[in-house]
Amino acid sequence: MSEFHRACALSQLPDKGAIGVEVAGVPIAVVRTEGEVYALHDVCSHEEVPLSEGEVYDQTVECWLHGSCFDVRSGKPTGPPATKPVATYPVKIEGDDVLVEL
């Protein structure tokens, strides 16, 4: 059964950028861009690199090591070398809490 877990405080998130957290043992990149918050699996599907350490622009997070790009809404790869999507998770904001469902 999936349920919502607190991932971080909204105030921890940069206006444009990501932080890496671990929720129920799963590494999650919580991303804020253009006023929206998204949650993705925090391991690039290409190599073992946290996406939360990458750069965020528009609807994209770019892995810093080899430049793989992912759409933060769908987790789909939008730029190589990654070819496989990363998991995305539903996000709910309650007050200052960012909740992630998994």
Place this chain on the structure above:
Amino acid sequence: MSGLQGAVETAPVSRLHEQQSYDPADFAVPSGREEEWRFTPLRRLRSLHSDSGPGDGKVHVVADAGPGVTIEKTEHGDARLGTAYVPSDRVSARAFASFADATVVTVSPNTESAEPTHISVRGESSEGSAFGHILIEVGANARAVVVLEYSGSATFADNVEFVVGDGASLAVVSLQVWGDDAVHLSHHHAQLGRDARLTHTAVTLGGSVVRLAPSVRYAGPGGDAELRGLYFADAGQHLEHRLFVDHAERNCRSRVRYKGALQGDEAHAVWIGDVIIRAAATGTDTYEYNRNLVLTDGTRVDSVPNLEILTGEVAGAGHASASGRLEDQHLFYLMARGIPAAEAKRLVIRGFFGELIGQIEVPELRDRITAAVEAELA
């Protein structure tokens, strides 16, 4: 002359195998960006690479000696331990610092052990980490066969030292047939005396993460090492083999032959084959290869042979790596003769591994490994 200095390498450019220490504190906690760790899923190592605690996991080592072979249990401080091998990464140093007891297998000089010595390393549970150490010493001109079998469930790091005396011959078969949740990081290091011979066959079929690093160093000329491997990675399994042959003596020979198959989502195999031929190692003859059969989508293979040669006077030096799907023509050939597709696939895979399995020195194991590979395909 000074203009030429630096133009000819006299020391290996690779620094990968240089750091050695018995003290875990001498190695930084890997971050995953290091060359030697970049393929390993550190997140799944249950902190073996950082600090997984004192080692309260339960792993039992039971040895059954062949004729003429002595087996002892010893503790830290036994002067024989760690003489041939100095740990070369943090996990290995942690294992050396933390093992509870060590198993020492000795074959007296000039004896021939007719039956294999079996060493079973069996874990009870993946809870808690465990560390081990095994030393196998084969006296001058002796001959022995050792079968190591890792099974059960564990979070385990160990070092195995093989000291093969002058003119001696040792055949090792190491079976990694762990349960699905096991994590195992292991160094198997062999030191070969003058004209000594070693065959080391790694068969890795089970475990969640298995990272095995067989390495060879020659202590005299004329040594001969054959390192063979066979692995089958299923969905979610990470099976990594990191070979290193250090040719520092003249007229030594090495062969590395590893073959693997992968099937299922996130099945991951890593093969690293490092060979250094140092300036003094004239007359070296080395060749290594890795072959991977990719049976389904969603798998991943990283295969990296590295060869550094510091002398022009070699007898032979080469390496090769290839990863690919089953050859359609092979399947077509068999199917055109009335063999159903699934059966044809099994036959081709059997042929692929058969060459390696046929060379295993213990006949009973050949059938067992063939059956285990077929079971993977079922």
